[in-house]
Amino acid sequence: MTVTRTTATIALLGVLITSASSTRAEVDLSKLPPPADRKGVTYEKDIHPLFEASCIRCHSGDKPKAGLRLDSLEGVLKGTKEGKVVIAGKSKESSLVIAVSHLDAEMAMPPKPKPGRGGPGGGPGAGGQQPGGPPPAGAAPGGPGGGPRGGGFGPPPKPLTAEQVGLVRAWIDQGAK
Numbered sequence: 001m002t003v004t005r006t007t008a009t010i011a012l013l014g015v016l017i018t019s020a021s022s023t024r025a026e027v028d029l030s031k032l033p034p035p036a037d038r039k040g041v042t043y044e045k046d047i048h049p050l051f052e053a054s055c056i057r058c059h060s061g062d063k064p065k066a067g068l069r070l071d072s073l074e075g076v077l078k079g080t081k082e083g084k085v086v087i088a089g090k091s092k093e094s095s096l097v098i099a100v101s102h103l104d105a106e107m108a109m110p111p112k113p114k115p116g117r118g119g120p121g122g123g124p125g126a127g128g129q130q131p132g133g134p135p136p137a138g139a140a141p142g143g144p145g146g147g148p149r150g151g152g153f154g155p156p157p158k159p160l161t162a163e164q165v166g167l168v169r170a171w172i173d174q175g176a177k
Helices: 004-025 043-054 073-078 095-101 162-173
Strands: none
Touching: 043 073, 043 162, 095 162
């Protein structure tokens, strides 16, 4: 039985590695915006404000999505449950760059709103809230769980612009400090 489990585990790992490789291969990295020319880019000064506007709603607090915290340099460098999202000095190889550049629809962050679903951009009445109306009864300020994450209330987060993606690339290429 141990041999069967080991064989199954090895087969599953092979499938996952092949899937990850083919997904990365399908992304046309030539379409990435170039790194910004700015020198001395830091997380605190340059990157945190971008993440605050577009990412921290979902990637902060006690239960960040995918286990990825983007509200601190340490959280960004730690990565997700599956591994690192930033490879210092190599922005083209950093999955964070692929995600924020929207070159891969499956990895795109923030994700495009899905019509008819609760949460950002879910349409009228999504998540139990009427347009312009108050949050559903019992909801904490700022949405479920309260705090800066905002839950499903408020406007959907905006994707980073090409210039902002270039700034993220420059930060990573300069060592992600």
